[in-house]
Amino acid sequence: PAVIRREDYRPPDWLVPDIALDFRLDSMRTRVASRLQVVRNGDHDRPLVLDGDGLTPVALRIDGVATDWRLDGDALVVPLPGGAHVVEVEVDIAPELNTQLMGLYASGGLLCTQCEAEGFRRITFFPDRPDVLSRYSVRMEADKARYPVLLANGDPVAAGDAGDGRHWAEWRDPFPKPCYLFALVAGDLVANRDSFTTLSGRKVDLGIWVRAADLSKTDHAMTALKLSMAWDEAVYGREYDLDVFNIVAVADFNFGAMENKGLNIFNSRYILADPDTATDADYDAVAGVVAHEYFHNWSGNRVTCRDWFQLSLKEGFTVFRDQQFSADQGSAAVKRIEDVRTLRAAQFPEDSGPLAHPIRPESYMEISNFYTATIYNKGAEVIRMMHAILGPERFRAATDLYFARHDGEAATCEDFVVAMEDGGGADLTQFRRWYSQAGTPRVVATLDHEGTTARLTLEQAVPATPGQPDKQPMVLPLRTRLFCGETSGPLCDERLILLTEPRQTFVFDDIATRPVLSINRGFSAPVTVETGRDAADLAFLSAHDDDPFARYEAMQQLMLDTLVAAVAEGRGDHGAVIEAVRNTLSDPALDKAFVGEAVLLPSEAFVGEQMLVVDPDAIHRAREALRTDLGKALEGEWRAAHAGAQANRFEYSPAAKGARRLKTVALGYIAAAGAADAAELAHAQFTGADNMTDRQGALTTLVNGDSALREAALEAFYRRYRDNALVLDKWFTTQALSTRDDALDAVLALEKHPDFTLANPNRVRALAGAFTANQRGFHAADGRGYGFLVDIIVALDRINPQTAAKLVPPLGRWRRFDEARATLMRAALGRIVETPGLSKDVFEQASKSLG
């Protein structure tokens, strides 16, 4: 497949200021007639080239005159004599047969679209690139009974009866937009309706459209939407700009959601929530994704991307905005812990593997493969660092300037940084390396103390990544503070250290006693820091640091050090961890949500990340042994924590969520202790729960154990929720993540389960995607885990390459495993690459993963 390079960017030859689309909708044959006003861009004699994907014109007219047409590959080449013309094209497409879920497709009886990144070319011929912005007017005509609701971008302008049981509707979007933001939906939907009045007094009609049976699960999303609208006004000064804002939930979706102008389309898992079916994590995710897509109206739609290499311009910034929003809704500390955990679980492995790329990549074969944790989550960290360097006020001045300067434009990451410099008054010359260099920087910190002076020496290095053997030093903002071990108090104020050299020493005066180092507080830079702090200092910080993230981090480091030593020596000294956890559990000042996070052991995968060669079985044994000891040593505390949250009637508040969190964490430790009544306790929680958080938490504990109640609970859960696809996904995932020896066998059996299907991306992710996170099960020494994944990838690639390609990266971690596993993993990748007729999506991921 061809490689697209950032340096090859050229402005479009033709612009399309206006487009009119006419859809005669039908699930098997939809006729799409488009009318493009095209204008030559600059002085050249190149023809108009319209992208298509699997399309054949039924008719082509230029300025009203029928014309012969020529395809060059998939593209329609239209030679045009003048500077401005009207080009009309008609095509037929078959939504029902569209299993890729890109373009116009059918999902559960409704018709919907997904165009980002390059799906519009599957609907009609068009210059499918984000720097061609057009005003859209859309007419839809469809069977009235099957598709009573017809929605598109912008505002509704007219509707009527078309006779023959058909009807039509017309929508117009006054804001010029790239075609990736086009959307339409037709179906039998009902709406949760509400309204929001903007700061300047514009009343916006809000609608969340779902199947009638799901209407009762939309209130939480509606609340989140209104909160998001108010938050963006208050924090960024951004108002909504149309008279209507609609959201539609669909069951089959490749991604989380899509920010189409005025008509967001969502994976139903990020809209539907009620206590019986959604966990607290689901509630949080719904609010976070609703906010994310809404925030895109400014960071993405009003200011869009010039080309797809600039993807992080909208995604990194918008993730940062949704993280800030969520932090403002509840516990900011817990939100930061969750975000860092996600970054470490998804982005750090990417950055240290064969698919490493900078947040602004240099090349790609298939852009869908670059909707990555690096572009999104590391991209958000890069914005967060600018926020830290500028401070909130100057950052706001800079974003104001960015929006004012680029409103209505297709901008670049460089434009954003220049706005940060001009509006925020900073020189970000060296900082720009965050956009071009891949790899997670490593910092080594050494703290010396003599007399009343402490010297902190920091060394940084960025590891080599594919295509980037040599790296330049980065700008690392490191929030730092020193503490006194004797008085438990701080020895100085917090300082924002800017590390810019490969090696630098920072001096702290008036430090009378031996200092304990607290660094990268709040995770102010997305780096790893080696401090060499011993167990005593880490335990001290886990109890006394005033930065909650740093407290969590000290505990994690203590746990990691303990586990890594245990893996190396076969037997660990668990005393320090037990004492630190005991302190955390007994600290009355801490909120329960934080405690629930702080006492959790790092995942097996994250322990593996610390080791040169990952030994999944040894890591599993070490972690289970520590869990057991923690369970036993603190059994009284766990029982108290569990019982303390018993009377908690469902309520979605930070306090209630925290109580539920700690309750299930405690239950897990009671089970780990091997307590005789653990299964009964879990079963009581399972059957008595009035919410999914408690129920799924209890199910997880039962599924990880081997009590007689295990099968009964799985069966009861299945029977209760067999008709609810989103909850059934949890049933699959809980078993895929089981810590038991037979997890792999269970997964192989579940693949044959009648409810498993490759047609639904959520179901695929629930089983296969989740299982790749089960380090011990997936990396079973006999390679059956790899075989399972390859079978799924190859079969799925034939129907949905985009979702298939997302499953490939875990196999690319082969360098980190022992010879035998590495050989099996490479063979698995080889099998994928050699499959005839492979999509470029999967080919790119698999061939690059072979390294």
Ligand code: B3K
């Ligand atoms: N912008 C969409 C991404 C769709 C990706 C499709 N390959 C969702 C989001 O980031 O908000």
Ligand code: ZN
């Ligand atoms: Zn986004």
